[in-house]
Amino acid sequence: LSVDEAEVVCLDSDWESFETYPDTNPDVAVRPDQLAYAIYTSGSTGTPKGVQIPHKALTNFLLSMRSLLAMTQNDSLLAVTTLSFDIAALEMFLPLIVGARLEVVSRDVAADGIRLASTLERSGITFLQATPATWRMLLEGGWAGSPALTMLCGGESLPRDLADRLLDKGKALWNLYGPTETTIWSSAARVEAGEGPVTIGRPIANTQLYVLDAHGQLVPPGVAGELYIGGTGVARGYLKRPALTAERFLPDPFARTPGARVYRTGDLARARSDGTFECLGRVDHQVKIRGYRIELGEIEVHLRRHPLVREAVVIARQDPTGEQALAAYLVVREGQSPRESELRDWLRDALPEYMVPTFFTTLDALPLTPNGKIDRKALPDPTPPRAESSQAYVPPRGPIEEALVQFWGELLGRPRVGIHDNFFDLGGHSLLATQVLARVRDTFAVEPSLREFLDEATVAGLSRIVEQMMREATGSSVPPIVPVSRERAVPASFAQQRLWFLDQLEPNSPAYNIPVAVRLSGELNVEALTRAFNEVVRRHEALRTTFTAPGGSPEQVIHPSLVIELPLTDLSSVPAEQREGEARRLTNEEARRPFDLAHGPLIRAALLRLDTNEHLALVTIHHIVTDAWSMGILILESAALYNAYVLGQESSLPEPTLQYADYAVWQRDWLSGDVLATQVDFWRSQLEGAPVLELPTDRPRPAALTGRGDERVLGLSEELVAKVRDLSRQEKATLYMTLLAAFEVFLHRYSGQDDFTVGSPIAGRTRSEVANLIGFFVNTLVLRSDVARQPDFRTLLKRVRQRALGAYAHQDLPFEKLVALLHPERDPARSPLFQALFALQNAPLPALESPGLSMTVLEPDSGMAKFDLALFAVEVGPSLELHLQYSTDLYDAPTIDAMLLHFRTLLEGIVANPDQSIATLPMLSDADRRDLIDTANPPGANLDGLSDDEVDALLAQLESGLDA
Numbered sequence: 001l002s003v004d005e006a007e008v009v010c011l012d013s014d015w016e017s018f019e020t021y022p023d024t025n026p027d028v029a030v031r032p033d034q035l036a037y038a039i040y041t042s043g044s045t046g047t048p049k050g051v052q053i054p055h056k057a058l059t060n061f062l063l064s065m066r067s068l069l070a071m072t073q074n075d076s077l078l079a080v081t082t083l084s085f086d087i088a089a090l091e092m093f094l095p096l097i098v099g100a101r102l103e104v105v106s107r108d109v110a111a112d113g114i115r116l117a118s119t120l121e122r123s124g125i126t127f128l129q130a131t132p133a134t135w136r137m138l139l140e141g142g143w144a145g146s147p148a149l150t151m152l153c154g155g156e157s158l159p160r161d162l163a164d165r166l167l168d169k170g171k172a173l174w175n176l177y178g179p180t181e182t183t184i185w186s187s188a189a190r191v192e193a194g195e196g197p198v199t200i201g202r203p204i205a206n207t208q209l210y211v212l213d214a215h216g217q218l219v220p221p222g223v224a225g226e227l228y229i230g231g232t233g234v235a236r237g238y239l240k241r242p243a244l245t246a247e248r249f250l251p252d253p254f255a256r257t258p259g260a261r262v263y264r265t266g267d268l269a270r271a272r273s274d275g276t277f278e279c280l281g282r283v284d285h286q287v288k289i290r291g292y293r294i295e296l297g298e299i300e301v302h303l304r305r306h307p308l309v310r311e312a313v314v315i316a317r318q319d320p321t322g323e324q325a326l327a328a329y330l331v332v333r334e335g336q337s338p339r340e341s342e343l344r345d346w347l348r349d350a351l352p353e354y355m356v357p358t359f360f361t362t363l364d365a366l367p368l369t370p371n372g373k374i375d376r377k378a379l380p381d382p383t384p385p386r387a388e389s390s391q392a393y394v395p396p397r398g399p400i401e402e403a404l405v406q407f408w409g410e411l412l413g414r415p416r417v418g419i420h421d422n423f424f425d426l427g428g429h430s431l432l433a434t435q436v437l438a439r440v441r442d443t444f445a446v447e448p449s450l451r452e453f454l455d456e457a458t459v460a461g462l463s464r465i466v467e468q469m470m471r472e473a474t475g476s477s478v479p480p481i482v483p484v485s486r487e488r489a490v491p492a493s494f495a496q497q498r499l500w501f502l503d504q505l506e507p508n509s510p511a512y513n514i515p516v517a518v519r520l521s522g523e524l525n526v527e528a529l530t531r532a533f534n535e536v537v538r539r540h541e542a543l544r545t546t547f548t549a550p551g552g553s554p555e556q557v558i559h560p561s562l563v564i565e566l567p568l569t570d571l572s573s574v575p576a577e578q579r580e581g582e583a584r585r586l587t588n589e590e591a592r593r594p595f596d597l598a599h600g601p602l603i604r605a606a607l608l609r610l611d612t613n614e615h616l617a618l619v620t621i622h623h624i625v626t627d628a629w630s631m632g633i634l635i636l637e638s639a640a641l642y643n644a645y646v647l648g649q650e651s652s653l654p655e656p657t658l659q660y661a662d663y664a665v666w667q668r669d670w671l672s673g674d675v676l677a678t679q680v681d682f683w684r685s686q687l688e689g690a691p692v693l694e695l696p697t698d699r700p701r702p703a704a705l706t707g708r709g710d711e712r713v714l715g716l717s718e719e720l721v722a723k724v725r726d727l728s729r730q731e732k733a734t735l736y737m738t739l740l741a742a743f744e745v746f747l748h749r750y751s752g753q754d755d756f757t758v759g760s761p762i763a764g765r766t767r768s769e770v771a772n773l774i775g776f777f778v779n780t781l782v783l784r785s786d787v788a789r790q791p792d793f794r795t796l797l798k799r800v801r802q803r804a805l806g807a808y809a810h811q812d813l814p815f816e817k818l819v820a821l822l823h824p825e826r827d828p829a830r831s832p833l834f835q836a837l838f839a840l841q842n843a844p845l846p847a848l849e850s851p852g853l854s855m856t857v858l859e860p861d862s863g864m865a866k867f868d869l870a871l872f873a874v875e876v877g878p879s880l881e882l883h884l885q886y887s888t889d890l891y892d893a894p895t896i897d898a899m900l901l902h903f904r905t906l907l908e909g910i911v912a913n914p915d916q917s918i919a920t921l922p923m924l925s926d927a928d929r930r931d932l933i934d935t936a937n938p939p940g941a942n943l944d945g946l947s948d949d950e951v952d953a954l955l956a957q958l959e960s961g962l963d964a
């Protein structure tokens with residue numbers, strides 16, 4: 001039976017008839033009395049590796065397993081194993097010889113934990129045999145368990161942690177052990193709860209296990225040695241490989257039957273005093289990864305053949321999920337630095353995918369033992385896989401991509417993942433892919449298939465699938481965006497319309513300026529920079545747009561051309577001690593200079609020279625034609641173009657096929673009728689009747705806020721942030737959701753309100769066509785908080801997660817349209833619909849390099865605040881910085897500093913005890929508590945006589961006073 005080029009299952013005993021084995025569909029007459037079962041695997045060198053199994057060995061195995069497992073005709077077994085894997089013999093034949101039902105699933109189902117779990121739950125299966133990797137995939141796929149299921153685990157060692165997770169999922173759990181050379185399974189253990197490693201149990205019928213020392217002598221129980229297997233199950237040997245057969249199949253020195261043999265497994269084991277056996281690993285360097293037996297030396301040989309590699313060694317190491325993975329260590333030829341992707345492709349040309357290492361680490365030299373052999377134990381922890389993409393790093397653009405980036409980073413052990421990085425090039429495999437899909441299902445309540453994930457294999461691709469499935473669940477399919485004629489009037493988008501309206505109410509306000517500064521260190525080519533900047537302006541119509549309102553509604557006026565000058569201000573003559581201060585003053589002044597929306601231009605730039613090789617490039621754009629994501633596009637494109645122009649090359653950037661005007665027309669055409677009604681109904685049900693958030697302030701709220709603001713910053717420790725991430729994983733939430741829930745607790749405790757709203761910005765680029773366009777796409781979601789009955793934090797986090805998912809699925813309704821439809825009472829002293837905003841910023845722009853020039857992006861202080869409070873959690877490596885922006889009309893800096901400390905203390909209390917009521921979670925530091933006692937303690941009073949419980953009660957009472 002020909003399976004494919006690499007694996008064949010044959011039923012025949014007359015091996016000599018295969019003179020040119022393997023042949024193409026050989027016509028073989030099989031005589032039942034000579035039937036034998038064999039597994040054939042082609043090695044990468046083309047040398048056959050066949051194991052010849054006599055019929056009686058297979059019969060003994062099946063009858064033994066029937067007796068051991070007590071399978072009857074009323075049972076059913078689900079076959080998930082490929083026919084070319086020896087354990088498929090149990091799946092095929094055992095149910096048939098007892099009259100049980102055999103159900104076979106496709107490879108797509110067997111490799112997809114979510115679909116496999118669904119099959120188990122609906123089919124009433126009572127037996128399933130799988131490798132630990134498949135069992136783990138099932139658990140990660142959300143399998144809840146099957147009470148009548150007998151679970152058989154084999155193919156590689158069963159870790160105790162996995163066994164403990166499986167024990168309460170079915171009727172019984174068996175750990176099975178055995179190499180193909182002794183007919184599939186040679187021993188079995190019924191796994192019970194307990195501590196310590198899972199044993200391989202006792203030998204099956206007519207089978208003997210021996211633990212021998214290097215001289216072939218039995219060792220006492222408890223002493224480690226090499227495991228040998230004898231008995232009926234021992235194979236005839238390897239197909240046409242007499243030397244290897246003689247090496248591994250030896251005379252049995254303990255048997256009474258003449259000619260009996262034992263198989264030398266190469267496994268390190270020990271017998272226990274209770275008669276069971278424990279497998280300790282490999283004596284040689286053969287390992288099993290996800291059920292595949294792998295000769296590490298074979299991988300090393302192929303790595304050494306690479307022209308840039310001098311030495312190589314491969315070992316098995318744990319990946320970030322705790323699974324075994326291959327790690328390659330290389331010494332490369334002098335001056336060479338092969339890319340990981342190049343090494344992977346090199347190995348894929350000769351080896352199957354499961355033999356391609358996850359990790360590649362380059363060393364100056366391989367560590368050696370005193371006798372000159374490679375010291376494998378001294379090899380360092382492997383280097384995490386590097387992202388190698390032809391595209392520059394692109395950060396996530398919204399909550400779905402943010403969540404997927406978080407999932408990939410945690411599962412792959414990577415500090416940074418771009419949305420276009422390939423999952424498998426980062427070290428992923430099908431089991432990890434299943435875990436990603438399980439988290440997607442738990443977080444977003446949709447279930448992409450493993451096949452869909454494999455076809456995409458990028459964050460951006462999977463995000464599109466998830467968004468589409470969420471839209472389909474709400475009945476809102478989305479048409480494509482197409483170019484529109486510029487001969488017609490182009491309306492402003494909904495977001496642009498609101499900013500235009502606000503500008504009419506308060507002309508010349510800098511509240512909606514978006515400034516950015518880039519520090520340029522090195523030799524600057526001003527001509528190339530000016531040319532690059534203007535090429536970006538040419539490429540993106542939004543930067544050449546102004547606004548007019550001939551009929552009362554704003555329309556976009558797209559100018560055919562626009563040349564932006566970069567006026568140079570030379571500060572090099574200013575004394576060094578004053579230069580940075582003057583540069584900061586000019587930067588902030590430039591950031592606060594207003595725009596004229598009708599006449600434009602709505603973009604300007606300037607250049608400050610600090611020294612011969614030190615400049616600041618200042619760019620300010622009105623929010624009506626850009627957003628923060630667009631500013632990143634502007635900087636990245638300008639840097640790429642500058643590099644090309646300095647080298648005398650032309651632009652290699654692809655020309656945009658769409659422009660923001662096309663999006664604006666599409667948005668207004670699509671967001672109407674039933675689509676608009678569905679979105680409006682959702683948001684009206686969420687927000688109708690929501691009260692205003694009343695936070696305590698340092699001074700009375702003025703009749704109208706000026707928009708003036710400032711911000712304070714507080715860093716969080718890596719340890720605290722790691723605990724917050726761990727809690728997020730436990731609760732199947734994203735980091736964003738957990739921090740948002742904490743912010744809601746914070747606002748609840750400060751305001752005393754159970755019901756309020758929080759704003760949260762979202763990138764708004766739900767269509768892949770606009771991913772690289774400059775324009776005003778950002779949208780603001782309004783999330784209604786519900787802390788009624790003061791739940792514990794875990795319960796609140798579940799509420800926040802559900803509200804966030806609903807908001808993501810209805811994110812297309814622009815905030816501006818929402819305000820117009822809900823008609824909140826106009827109050828110049830408050831922003832509409834919400835007064836506090838939260839955002840997780842995990843997409844900082846990277847440092848950029850150009851020939852002879854380094855570029856670092858800075859963020860000028862705009863001195864503006866659109867809301868009472870806005871908390872930005874900014875990811876800085878593995879840690880977080882809290883940036884609390886505030887209205888200076890309402891608050892003083894010391895109050896904001898205290899708020900940041902209270903929020904940090906709150907996070908510490910949450911991770912310490914997430915089951916605690918949000919009403920009693922701590923917000924005060926020890927110093928704050930002492931100050932409260934001092935304030936509340938009248939002169940002459942003495943607290944020394946109070947018990948610890950009385951002091952704690954007093955502190956709790958004082959702390960609760962913070963809410964009032």
